[in-house]
Amino acid sequence: MLMGLASMSQMAVELLLKLQSDSEESDDDVDSHNAYDTRLLVAFTDMLTTVERQFWAQKTSTEWWDHLVMQVWDDEQWLQKFWMRKATFMRLCAELAPALQRKDMRLRAALPVEKQVAIAIWKLANPDSYRLVANQFGVGKSTVGITLIQVCRAINHIRRTVTLGNVHDIVAGFAQMVFPNCGGVIDGTHIPILAPAHLDSKYINRKGYFSMVLQALVDHRGRFIDINAGWSGKVHDARIFQNTGLFRKLQAGTFFPDRKITVGQGSSNYCCGLDPAQGFHLLCPPTNRGEANS
Known part of the structure; x- marks a missing residue:
């Protein structure tokens, strides 16, 4: 259709030029030729503006x-x-x-x-x-x-703060799962990405694909308590955990509220269950000198 319009427009222009050249040779019929040119131009414009427009859309079902x-x-x-x-x-x-x-x-x-x-x-x-x-x-x-x-x-753009929630309910929930004195469970997951060409070796994980790591601490119902994302897939989970604010708070005994539990002959805050693949099983942050992690 576009090729046809282009050829028609070229013919119309050539016809107008011919009529104009003929009108210059004859002074007696100038007015009649100008009127004819005008009518021809108007007719051609009408033809272009009356082309039917069709909108195509694929029929789909919802x-x-x-x-x-x-x-x-x-x-x-x-x-x-x-x-x-x-x-x-x-x-x-x-x-x-x-x-x-x-x-x-x-x-x-x-x-x-x-x-x-x-x-x-x-x-x-x-x-x-x-x-x-x-x-x-x-x-x-x-x-x-x-x-x-x-x-x-x-x-x-949603600004939502991830909070700890009710520690008593969380610990009671884990106790029902035969996991007493636990305030959360942590693990990491690899999110596949397209690694930058100049940094691809730093993002390939042990499973052989490029990824970034999302580390999450969840309660007994699987709800997020703490999250950390952005480390490359090549970094080991244990290293990521040891470089998070969560780890520092657990070490300082400030993440969980000041509630003590008895561990052997001493006391400690609530523990955090970790993935055994990370080399940890439980982390009970010490609150007094001499108290050991369990």
Whole structure:
């Protein structure tokens, strides 16, 4: 269509130039020739402006998201696919709504905040490609990529302080798991990344891929108490732990409240359970000279 318009416009220009040259040779018919040129130009302009515009959009279905996920799925299914319950998901959407709310456009309706967050969480929680996620939610592949970036930016601007919570409840919860006097469990996980070309050797982990380490301390219900992220995957978990503020607070006996427990013939604060792969089993921060870690 564009090639046809270009050729037609070239012919029209050549015709106008010819008519103008003919009009210069005949002074008697100047007015008639000018009028004809004007009519020809107007007709050609009308032809260009009356070209029918067609908007193409792929037909997709949102039945899976609108009906099945939002109305039928229970908490177990939400936990399996989104790694959170529906109530938690809705609270997250409420916090992100001011940053993600969009107005409807003339050609299409804006994606609801819930659907934007669901697309991003699904992509982060599952190893699906952009195309599969797009088909799942009934959107375009490019929409998945844009939505993921926008939701991650909105989450990054949430200022939320991770707190210890009720220590008595945490210790009681671990005691029911046959793990007495424990105030938290810590471990690290490797997050795959695309390492910088000039630093790739520093980010390759023992499993053979590039990553950054997220270290987390959780309570008896799996909720975050303390987090630390940013170390390269090559660094050992024990070294990361020993260079965190959590370790320094535990050593100083200031992380947990001033509550003593009896360990042998001495006393200590609550302990922190660690991953055995790190070379530790329990860390009980000393509060008095002579007290030893257990």
